[in-house]
Amino acid sequence: MKKVSYLIHKPRFRCFSSSSRVTAISSEVSSIVHSVDPMEPALEQVVPFLSPEIITSVLQEQRNPYLCFRFFVWAAKRKQFRSWGSHNLMINLLVSDNSHLFDAYWRALEEIKSYGLRIPSDAFAVLIAGYWETKNAEKAVESFGKMKDFDCQPNLFTYNLILHILVNKGMILLALAVYNLMLKLNCHMNCSTYTILIDGLCKSDDMSDALNLFNEMSQRGIVPSKITYTVVLSGLCQAKRIDEAYQLFENMKTTVKPDFITYNALLNGVCKLGKMDEAFDLLKSFKKDGFDLDLNSYSSLIDGLFRAHRFKEAHDTFHKATNSGITPDGILYTIMIRGLCDEGRVDDAFKLIKEMTDKDLVPDTQAYNTLIKGFCDKGLLDEAQSLKLEISGVDNFPDSCTYTILISSMCRYGLVDDAQNIFNEMEKYGCVPSVITFNALIDGLYKSKQPEKSFHLFHRMEIGKNPFLFLRFNQGSDRVVERVTELCESGSPLEAYKLLTQISFLPTITTNNILINGLCKAGLLDAALNLFKKLKVKGNTPDSVTYSTLIHGLESVGREKDAIMLVKEMVENGCKPTPAVYKTLMKWSCRRNKTFAAFNLWLEYLKTVSKRDEEVIKLVENHLQNGEIERPMRLLLDMDIKSRDLDPAPYTIWLIGFCQVHKTTEALKLFAILKEYDITLTPASCVMLITTLLGESNLNMALEVFHYSLQKGFILKPRICSNLLRSLIRSHDMSNHAIELMKKMDSCGYDMDSIKWFKQGIQNVLTK
Structure with a gap:
């Protein structure tokens, strides 16, 4: 979507009307502005002859910025003299020489105040907008706060302007505090x-x-x-x-x-969720309303197709867009760069950067960060670092996102010391780590078995640059809201802004989730639960990830009852269990030989989903109670497909569950149904099914499942491949299949060097 600036309704300033007297009157007014001090009383005498056009003309002719500002403030007191021409002229003048002209404007305001003259809200609106234009939100908020010192009450336009700035800076708490102040002052919104x-x-x-x-x-x-x-x-x-x-x-x-913006917003939302078939159906209905694809529509579609890994369709759609006269902008190029990187075509993505510059499109920080992430995802960390160094200083590059990408990638590849060095480098170059940066390094330290360092970094986040701030607000988020409201109502929005800026680097629920996950994986459940209990005290409300992590941790150490109790607590606290929570419980039910309990858990979840047919769910329950598998699975799949919300995860969990309790017949039935419905199994479910079939000497079906994995492009781990090949070689009836299988594995990208010794075994069998 576009910037929120277009959300602000503009005051009804008058349009210009031509007049032969404009030049003469403008000259007379300019003379007053230059020669009379104070100018304001003299200007009152010529009010009947003035118009918005004359006001703007006088402003344009002024060579003295200070006098220009004085005249503008005087004119802004009268609605009939306001125009967007003069408003924008002042903003452009202010930003043309950041600090010097802002100082002149403040001097003009102080001078006007000293004469006891009223200063209109629109005079401050220009000042606030000017600071925002120069990306100095703090000064904009400070200017808003100083209005009271000039006995100036903000009008609705000025309130909306400051709300817009606060929202854009992510200061929603302060924005809501300003809103509550507006309500108290009976300001009509x-x-x-x-x-x-x-x-x-x-x-x-x-x-x-x-x-x-x-x-x-x-x-x-x-x-x-x-x-x-x-x-x-x-x-x-x-x-x-x-x-x-x-x-x-x-x-x-x-x-x-x-309008087109609304259509594109809905289309973009559906595409972001990866529901591409639904998106194309949506387009058909839009076209009936006269909606035609534009640049934004194509960008949404291409982005969605890449997210769904439908790469060919994404490229085809891009070519269709360009062939239909659409000129790609920086956003679409960035989408293409990310898509190519996701395909592993980093070199082609790099070429797009050159193509952008050839077309006079300057790649922004997001485009470069996308490319750097592409290098990192492919393990090309040196190339990523080189690119960062090559373009440092371009368009505020690198930013905290750049460093976060590098730190996260280095942690992923086990280069935690290098990640720490980059983290330390950030502040040296004036780049402040974000919460996401802290989270990436904390996660990396924990996974590299350095829990002490991860907790040290966690406490560094908590204390930040102001230990007293942490101690003051360590009793919950309500205290923060209360303090922000107090400051806003007392006329100190700048102090509230600074407060929120400082606490924006405190640990979030994501940070705590990383630590809880690390403690659970280390088997330190009591420590994880202790941290969980402290969350609410510190103002962090546990989310579904928190609960899911703890439930999995409790189940992993056999504390099934505690896990169930935590699910109940989750519901009582208003946190609706997500599919991930149900899947966690299902997996552990299967591991405890409770496969049908796993079915019931998923059915319980489906009952909470609005688009699911309750009668079908009841029918499925009845079939399962009678020990049937095929009929209930088909009913569930048909219902999922009809609702366009098919999740293959529960089906693969059930398949693995059947294998774990050696119900091979049921597992094979489910495998056949999923193949029929073209539902892709996971590599893990293929491995489990092959292992179970080999254990029962069912080589034909084991071979069929392995061929299925080859068709899907899976590269299974060497161990399961070795077990299958060994079983085939030892079977006199199927030893020839081993030779064919090895040829197919080779053509599908398997590393055949790791199983060279099988070739000798096969040769021995053939010789015999």
Whole structure:
């Protein structure tokens, strides 16, 4: 979507009207501005002769910025003199020489104040917008806070402007505090106010409060605009609440007509979720409404196809776009770079950077970071480092994201010491580590069996640069909200802004999840549970990942009852168990020879999903109770396909579960059904099924499953390959199959050097 700046409704400034007197009057006014001090009383005498056009003309003629600012502030007091021409002229003047002209503007305000003259809110709106234009959000917030020192009450436009800045900086807590202040002051909000706040809540993953605010709009008699609907649609898609997004889209049609931005927002949301068949169906319905594919639509489709690993279709769609006259922009090129990297075609991705520059498109930080990640994912860490060094200093590159990519990749390849060196290098070059950077290194340290260092880094995060801040707010997030509200209401938004900036580097729930996962894997469940208990005290609410990690940890040490109790606690605390939680419980049920309990667990989950047919689920339960497998599996698959939400994971869990309890007949039935429905098994389920079949000397079926794995492009581990080949060689009836199998393995990319000794064994068999 576009920047939120377009969400702010603009004051109704007048348009210009031509006049033959403009030049003469402008000259007279300019003379007053230059020669009379103070100018304001003299200007009052010529008010009847002025217009927005004359005001802008005078501003354009001024060579003295200080006098220009004085005149603008005077003119802004009257609605009839306001225009976007003069407003934008002042912003452009301010940003043309950052600090010097901002100082001149402040001097003008102080001078006007000393004369006892009123300063309008629009004068500060220009100042705030100027600071924001120069990427100095802190100064923008400071300017907003100083309005009270000039006895200037913000108008709605200025409030909306500061809300927009706070939301863009991720300061949703402070934005909500400003909103509450507006309510207390009985400030009449408009659609833009709510749209900005809803957008901020959606981006903060707080969809519940976003929807509450959306409903509050209607209760206050404020009709949502197309932009409001678009923001909520995007938020619902981001939260994976696609059914609600569709419903909202249909409701929208009854009040306002969706535009291209709205259509693209819904399409982009569906594509981001990887539901590409659904996206193409959506396009068909859009076209009936007169929607044609544009650059944004093609970008969403190509991005979605790459995410779904439908690489050929993605490239075909790109060529279709360019052939139809679409000119790729930086965003689409970045999508293509990421897609090529995902394919392993890093060299081709690098060529796209050159193609961009040849077309006068300057690659931004995101494009370079995408390419660096591509190098890292392929293990080309030296090349990634070289690229970072080569383009350092270009467009604020490298940024914290660049360092995070390198640190995460080095940790993944076991180069934790190098990752620490890069982490230490960041601050030396003025790049502040983000929470994600800390999380990447903490995770790497834990996985490299350096728990002491990971906890040291964790505590460094907690304390940060202000130990007193940590001690003050170590009692929960409510205290932070309370303090931000206090500061905002006392007229100190800058202090609130600085506070939130400082605590933005405190450990998040993700950080705690990494530590809990590490403790669970080390078998230190009591320590993990102790950290879990401290979460709420520190203001971090456990999420589904926290619960899922602990449930898995408890199950792994045989504490099944504690795991079940934790699921109940999860529900009681308002955290809905995700499919991942049910899958964890299912896997452990299968390991304990409770395969049918695993079926029941998934059926319990399906009952909580809105699109699932309750009658079908009941029918499946009855068939399973009667010991049937084929009929209930087909019913479930048909229901999943109909709902367009097919997850192969539960089926592979059941298949592995059957193998674990040596119910080979049931496992083979399920294998055949999944093949029929073209559901791809995992390599792990293939290995388990082959192992079970070899144990029962069912070489024909073991060979069939292995051929299936070859067709799917799986490269199974040497051990299972060795076991299968050994069994074939030892079987007089099937020894020839070993030769054919080795040829196929070789053509499919297997490392045949690792099983050279089988060739000699086969030759011996053939000789005999």
